[in-house]
Amino acid sequence: MELQQMRYVLAVAETNSFTRAAKQCLVVQSALSHQIARLERELGARLFERTSRRVRLTAAGRAFLPEARQCLDAAERAAARVAAEVGEIRGRLTVGVIPTVAAVDIPAVLHEFHQRHQQVRIGLKVGASADLAEQVERGAMEVAFLGLPATAHPRGVRAHELARDRLVAVVAPGHPLAGEREVDLQRLADESFVDFPAKTAGRLQSDQAFAAAGLPREVAFEVTTADLMLRLVLQGFCVGLLPSAYTPQLGGVITIPVTDAPARVEYLVWPRLGLTPAAAAFLDVLDIPASDVT
Known part of the structure; x- marks a missing residue:
């Protein structure tokens, strides 16, 4: 079993194609197919199901994949440590x-x-x-x-x-809260929120703060990026909570200190x-x- 054979298997698994895998590995397809076939003979099992329409891993292939990744990672780490020893x-x-x-x-x-x-x-x-x-x-x-x-x-x-930081409220310029010098969670509790998905760390810090204060809140919009959060806030129908150190890079929104804001590290x-x-x-x-x- 050779490391290059493992690289070919990983490439096919990632691309679901022998043709695309060969291009990715900079070899002709026949050479890649030959090496994978050799490996399958050595293992005594097929790693891929091949049809005219698709290529997918067999049960044996799915079992082989994580171990192959570990072998390749270990080989790469070994080479990197040897290189480090010579500067x-x-x-x-x-x-x-x-x-x-x-x-x-x-x-x-x-x-x-x-x-x-x-x-x-x-x-x-x-x-x-x-x-x-x-x-x-x-x-x-x-x-x-x-x-x-x-x-x-x-x-x-x-x-x-x-670093340690506290969250601030983020609102659109035309939002009723935009002119406030500061707010508290009680004042925010009636707002409609945009936030990160439930149970993520970015969401938990806010959920825990409202729960500790005994306040409910409505998270109407769940997003995975701060950019989309900003775009929704700018429409004026929801507010967000973001770290104060992050908000200076945002454009067009108003940030308001929250007196009992949740903290994050x-x-x-x-x-x-x-x-x-x-x-x-x-x-x-x-x-x-x-x-x-x-």
Whole structure:
């Protein structure tokens, strides 16, 4: 069994096509098909069901896929650590971010990292804090930026606290609350809200604050991006709650301090098993000591 055969299997699984997989792997289709057939003979099982219309994984293929990914990741980590021993940082750096990260200028940091370590392949994924933490824990990404309620803490990963912040109300210029210097949760409770999906960390900090105050609220619009939240707020029929450090980059809306606002904490997290050389170099760009964890 060869690593290249595993790469071919992963490519076919991702593209659902031998033709597209061959293009992705920069080989002719016949060579890719031949190597996968060799692997199937060695394993004694078919990994793909092939028809004239589609290609899909068999049960054996679905069982093989996660183990193949782990093998390829381990091989890549081994090569990266050898390179690091001779002073070269290379490999992969996949960074996870929440939509409202504010403690760090992500594009600027990634640009600086790329300038320092051009041999590293950089990737970026946006998601909810819980999903990102889970991917970091199982090694699917090297680091992630999370935003959690002040009552929570990242689990299953190492964490460095970046910043603490409070949420502010975000309304359209023509909204009845737009002229207020500050509001409280009681004043906001009768409004229609746009917020992140239920049970996500971005939503929980607000839900917990209203629950603690004994106040109900209506979340009429659930969105996954701050951009869509902003566009809905600008229509004037709903309000939002966003971190005060994030709102300066928003245009056209009015922000109002909330006296009893929910708090949130931003973290950078990485696997408990330790940092890859690329991830360690990323922390260095951020001036975060790897030993400075919670």
